[in-house]
Amino acid sequence: MMQGSKHATISEPRGAPVRRRPPKKIFDRKSTFFSVSVLLLFGILLFVELRGTRTPPPSDGGKGGLSLDYRALAGKLKAVGLHEEAARAYERYLEVGRDLTPESAARIAYTLGKLYLDAGKFEAALDAFYRAELYDPDTELSGEIDAKIVHCLERLGRGVAAQYALDARTRVGGKGDETKESEAVVARIGADTITRRQIEEAFAALPPYLRERFKGKEGKRAFAEKFVAEELLFRKARKLEYDKDPE
Template identity: 30%
Template sequence: MYEEKARSYIKTNIIVSIGFALTFVMLVALLVKIGSTNSGLSAGRTEKATTYANNLVSNGLYYQAACEFENILREAKLDDKKKANLLFILGNLYMDNLKDYQNALATYIKLKTYYPDNPYTTEINQRVVTCLERIGRHVEAQAALQSATQIGSIESPQDKVIAIVGKRPITMSDLNEAISELPETLQVKYSTPQGKLEFLRGNLLTSELLYNLALRQGLNKDAVYLKRISKLEKNLLVQMAYEREVKDFPKVSETDLRLFFEARKDSLYKGKKFEEVRNEVAQDYIRTKRGEYESKLLEKLVAGETIEIYPESLGISAPAIKFGGGGE
């Protein structure tokens, strides 16, 4: 009797154990399957996403470009060298284009922490100092400066003289600023010490020599030059005001893109799958939302001004049009 109960007990425990084992195996298989379906961007998608991010930079959409680079770093399967390179580009985008020194600082710190053998260490240290100075953390900036340069040196790396043309010194800041104005692919090319030397000798020095020639010829007092300067000044101020107004442009989320796609998948995307046209959807979404954002901005600006238009001056027989803050 006891033997029969013992056999029954053992049999029951074996069945339960097998059940637990099968459940565990199925759970592991499910997790593996889930992991494989969320393994990130493929090589082809990564290349397209990178091209898209570069196009955003070329079109002056720096915030959206930064978001896309962040997504690539988060989702794509990249080796350490490529990740370090993208982080360096992203940090420079935050610092040079968006003037977002806190995010730039965070990106540079991440690059130094995760990829300490990256080829940009010297410049990153200089940029970290500049970011700290720009956000008002002067004590920490001085400490970082002393750590990155010789003990007792008070010269900022950005102010270090790297060449002299005539009597005018060229600093590291001059060089970095000139490189930051280049397309993203060229920024990468000239980001290394050897690349910087190549740009300095082949581009920046030529520019400085021509500038000195123009001054000797008195072109800075020429009427054509002064007129162009006035126009450039106006355009620059317009661009700066615009960038300041749209700096809070809403961040693009995957949910927003999918909702935008679903509302237009038949009329605009001809029934294609979202994954096939994601980059196109993102561009259309940003273009549409930016148009709406700019319309609201225009309404706000018009409300603060009195505007009058005189059609008769254009040969149109019509009364003057008045609108805006003081118009009707």
């Protein structure tokens, strides 16, 4: 120590190694474990959040799916004149409607038929009107459905079928007689038969000038005989063709 100094300074002996503090670790074992745990927890929370907010696929009202009221949709499309689109919505409603009664199904099918009529789709309209009959045979719309069926048949060029339908439907208890009369067997060719309906439809398909040749009762009888003879020849020729030796 030096005299007169308030503080004494102790000096390290010369030649002694200088002690340095070791550098502080940025990531020790505890902090690394904590960081990994936080990241893992964040990943789990993110996965759960994304899974919970995923948009479910549209459905017809099944569990966990979106429900679409096809009847309401059809009504809106019909109101703006989109008849074909409205018809498709009604078709879908008939497919998935879970609480449809026979009466309501018949009404929907009848409305569907009218939409197809407005769109000029007479075959689809006829199908819908027949479905309306089958859904509810005792429907109060029976008279209107009958008229629409006859109209569709006429527009499809099936005048004979339309006449049969009209005759049967205006006759008391007629719907069951329609098939009996039109399917009356006129001739038999082996196991095959030719019905009155087939002959009448063939006659109706003739050009006007040919129909003139077979006017009246006798003319129609002659046409029936001609039709049966030609049908016999055709079926015989077809059978011979089938029976030919391939070689």
